[in-house]
Amino acid sequence: MKRRITDQGSRARKKIIIDSFIVFFIIISPFVFKMHEYVSEDPNATLKILWFTLDRNGFLDLSTYVWFLLGKLVPFYLFIIWFFTCKHWWYHIILIPITMYAFQIFEVVYSEDLFVDTENVLWLLPVCMVIIPFVYFIRVKLYDKYVHGIDLDAMDAELKELKERERLREEGLDD
Template identity: 45%
Template sequence: MKKKSKSSSDLEKSSKARVLALGSVMAFIIAISPYIFYLYESFPQEQTWDTLLFSFKTNYYSTLYVAAWNFMNKFVPLLLLIVWFFTCKHWWYHVILIPISMYIFQIVSSLNDDIEYIDEFEIYYIIPVMMVVIPIVYLIRLKLFDKVVHGIDLDKIDKELKEYEAKERDI
């Protein structure tokens, strides 16, 4: 018996340690987000960047500096929204997927040099995400509203209906 309680307490300690470590990583990411954003300042004011490992050229933007600035303006909010999504404990956290999808489409369009208009048509790509997320969140809200505000327990009602149907079949 003592071994079981010891192992369960060890599991609790390791679980708490994981939660603490994950929270520390999330706090660190949030704390360094301004530094991540300002990484664009390390890019050159030219259209081509030649290094020992690779050569990078932008055709759409006037300089790599502007391209990096545009990318960071979309990446840092996306990063913070993802942290918020995974750490949020509220019932409505699925709604955060909508701005996450918006920033993903904006990043893809800003990296694609062939697109003529950036940040103009992403809403049309987000509509399918909204069509899935909004009804799910609304249904969750309805269940919570019925249970908390009106005191209606849908599981209890279902159970009573099944008992009533069973009685009707027996008669």
């Protein structure tokens, strides 16, 4: 009994710590987005963070590049938090904007093109082709069950029972 209470207490503490981190990252999101204001506007400036070095990467200056990058990163991590904490049946649809932002971030960081955010919609098509039918299928199942009162499992069981009766009746007539 004491062991069970201890397990529940440690689980509750762990959940509070994880939830606190999630809330912290949501709270600081506007401040993270505004970090570009503290980056140099000098066209030749670079920024070294740990083992990463950021330069202007084709933008006018480093501040513009960081502004553009944070404009993608902040919604990206907020969508990820939403995806992992959402308890609704449709939460898989959140993968579409997550994928969109992931492609945009990849394009901003690794692209050598003069234009960004141009053709990433084409990269989303395969993701959408998987996610949208999956979510629609779940919606149809839920709608049939809870709105129309159609229980497909019960219908399958009833059809099997009818087929079994029909089979027994035919065997009885053949004998």
